Amino acid sequence: MRELTRSEVRQQLDAGFPRLAPPRSVVVVGAGLAGLAAAHELHRAGCDVTVLEASERPGGRAFTLRAPFADGLRAEAGAMTVTPHCDYVTHYRKLLGVELDRSDLLDQDFSYFVNGRFVRADPASLAEAGLPLAEHERGMSVTDMIERYVTAVAEELGPDLAAPDWAPAAELEHLDRASVQEVLRGRGASQAAIDLMEPLFLEMRGGDLRSASALSWLRHESGHRSLLGEVDGWGKIAGGTDVLPQAFAGGLRDRIRYRSPVVRLEQDDDTVTVTYLDHGRLATVTADRVVVTVPFSAMRHVDVSHARLSEAKTDVMRRLRYSSIVRVYLQMRRQFWEGHNVSVSTDLPVRWVRDATASQPGPRRILEVLMTGWRSKAVAAMSEEERLNFVLGHVETMFPGAREHYELGLSVAWDHQPWIEGSYVLPERGHGKLMPAIRAPEGRIHFAGEHTSYEPNGGSMSYALESGVRAFVELAVA
Numbered sequence: 001m002r003e004l005t006r007s008e009v010r011q012q013l014d015a016g017f018p019r020l021a022p023p024r025s026v027v028v029v030g031a032g033l034a035g036l037a038a039a040h041e042l043h044r045a046g047c048d049v050t051v052l053e054a055s056e057r058p059g060g061r062a063f064t065l066r067a068p069f070a071d072g073l074r075a076e077a078g079a080m081t082v083t084p085h086c087d088y089v090t091h092y093r094k095l096l097g098v099e100l101d102r103s104d105l106l107d108q109d110f111s112y113f114v115n116g117r118f119v120r121a122d123p124a125s126l127a128e129a130g131l132p133l134a135e136h137e138r139g140m141s142v143t144d145m146i147e148r149y150v151t152a153v154a155e156e157l158g159p160d161l162a163a164p165d166w167a168p169a170a171e172l173e174h175l176d177r178a179s180v181q182e183v184l185r186g187r188g189a190s191q192a193a194i195d196l197m198e199p200l201f202l203e204m205r206g207g208d209l210r211s212a213s214a215l216s217w218l219r220h221e222s223g224h225r226s227l228l229g230e231v232d233g234w235g236k237i238a239g240g241t242d243v244l245p246q247a248f249a250g251g252l253r254d255r256i257r258y259r260s261p262v263v264r265l266e267q268d269d270d271t272v273t274v275t276y277l278d279h280g281r282l283a284t285v286t287a288d289r290v291v292v293t294v295p296f297s298a299m300r301h302v303d304v305s306h307a308r309l310s311e312a313k314t315d316v317m318r319r320l321r322y323s324s325i326v327r328v329y330l331q332m333r334r335q336f337w338e339g340h341n342v343s344v345s346t347d348l349p350v351r352w353v354r355d356a357t358a359s360q361p362g363p364r365r366i367l368e369v370l371m372t373g374w375r376s377k378a379v380a381a382m383s384e385e386e387r388l389n390f391v392l393g394h395v396e397t398m399f400p401g402a403r404e405h406y407e408l409g410l411s412v413a414w415d416h417q418p419w420i421e422g423s424y425v426l427p428e429r430g431h432g433k434l435m436p437a438i439r440a441p442e443g444r445i446h447f448a449g450e451h452t453s454y455e456p457n458g459g460s461m462s463y464a465l466e467s468g469v470r471a472f473v474e475l476a477v478a
């Protein structure tokens with residue numbers, strides 16, 4: 001069948017899916033937001049849907065940490081921010097009666113900690129810090145740098161870059177072969193300027209600016225997707241991000257089987273057979289179609305040798321890379337540092353430290369540390385005890401008194417998170433060419449999940465939900 005465009009999927013959703021006829025039975029693999037959206041629509045359309053989820057909870061990367069924190073404090077291990085452009089989050093949030101609160105990121109007090117001291121993003125403070133900026137960067141604020149090296153570059157490429165139905169034009173292809181680092185350096189950015197801007201790019205690529213596709217990045221930084229633009233209206237799911245997947249799961253109750261990892265997919269001309277583990281036994285279920293939402297990083301645990309997948313699909317399943325992220329949470333007896341809602345980007349290996357609980361009541365605070373790229377991989381290789389100790393040591397350098405006020409800690413290394421094994425897709429150079437093969441259905445097997453998004457940087461709840469709806473429309477018209 002012809003590939004559905006993003007606008008076509010949206011029109012179907014807005015119109016309430018007129019004239020769609022889903023098959024009799026569908027198995028959805030994975031109860032993250034993509035799988036839940038697909039299952040929700042299938043169920044509503046009267047299809048016999050079964051969701052097989054490897055873990056014991058819904059939500060996947062929409063994952064709120066509560067235990068072992070005291071006083072009812074919580075922190076987000078994965079998705080946290082909802083922007084006004086997260087259309088699919090807004091749609092389902094309203095449908096399911098889930099509220100939005102104001103994002104803590106709006107009021108944060110952002111600074112850098114470089115060369116052992118706190119520095120602000122304004123020109124005077126940067127000059128005082130003695131950073132090795134290029135001559136022409138002296139007197140610039142970080143906002144000026146972003147304007148020159150990012151916004152101006154994206155604008156020069158024209159309106160197509162930000163168009164809703166994006167298909168990279170041939171004349172932009174060379175940018176898909178270039179890295180973010182190359183484009184920034186090519187425009188005259190010093191390494192010191194890149195280091196200042198990097199925390200404000202999509203979730204900080206760490207060392208990955210050298211392998212990330214410049215085209216994918218510029219697409220993300222153009223228009224409303226950018227984290228650099230208007231932040232008014234940013235929100236977070238009230239009560240914790242996991243409230244959203246739980247609301248979906250509530251409506252699907254007995255359709256979801258937890259602790260049921262799928263280990264094999266087979267298809268013939270008429271059906272798909274899914275083998276999964278059920279309390280230590282092999283079980284099978286046969287359906288007309290299957291929607292696979294498993295991140296490709298975790299698909300290697302699934303045998304697809306009899307699934308009739310194309311070479312392009314198996315190749316891209318092997319090749320797709322994910323950004324590495326470790327998040328560490330340190331519960332502190334009380335706020336012992338100055339200032340409210342601190343958020344600090346640092347040249348120390350811990351990279352980003354913020355108060356994850358600025359808007360939560362009580363004297364205790366959770367300081368969150370977020371690492372990406374090679375540093376994240378290094379820290380992910382440590383034991384939990386080593387990791388906490390490593391992070392605490394660096395936090396002590398920035399905020400003396402950290403060890404004394406520390407009560408307990410917890411970390412999530414997304415590379416090692418069972419059944420996910422990565423944070424979100426890292427669109428490497430050449431990613432644009434892989435996107436159609438990632439998303440394409442293979443016979444009776446359909447693919448959803450953030451990695452199958454219409455956007456190269458799929459790491460968003462909205463794009464995951466959109467992919468679930470796209471898979472639903474795809475199999476209901478097939």
Ligand SMILES: Cc1cc2nc3c(=O)[nH]c(=O)nc-3n(C[C@H](O)[C@H](O)[C@H](O)COP(=O)(O)OP(=O)(O)OC[C@H]3O[C@@H](n4cnc5c(N)ncnc54)[C@H](O)[C@@H]3O)c2cc1C
Binds near residue numbers: 029053080418448
């Ligand atoms: C650190 C981090 C920060 C983020 N920040 C934001 C943010 O601020 N805002 C935002 O909108 N988005 C954010 N995201 C992205 C967002 O969380 C994801 O894009 C989205 O949740 C992905 O949903 P999904 O359904 O595609 O995948 P997942 O949530 O990964 O769901 C896949 C599911 O499949 C299950 N599974 C895997 N293998 C099997 C198997 N063999 N059998 C059965 N089940 C299986 C997994 O257990 C999982 O539940 C962030 C993500 C991370 C990691």
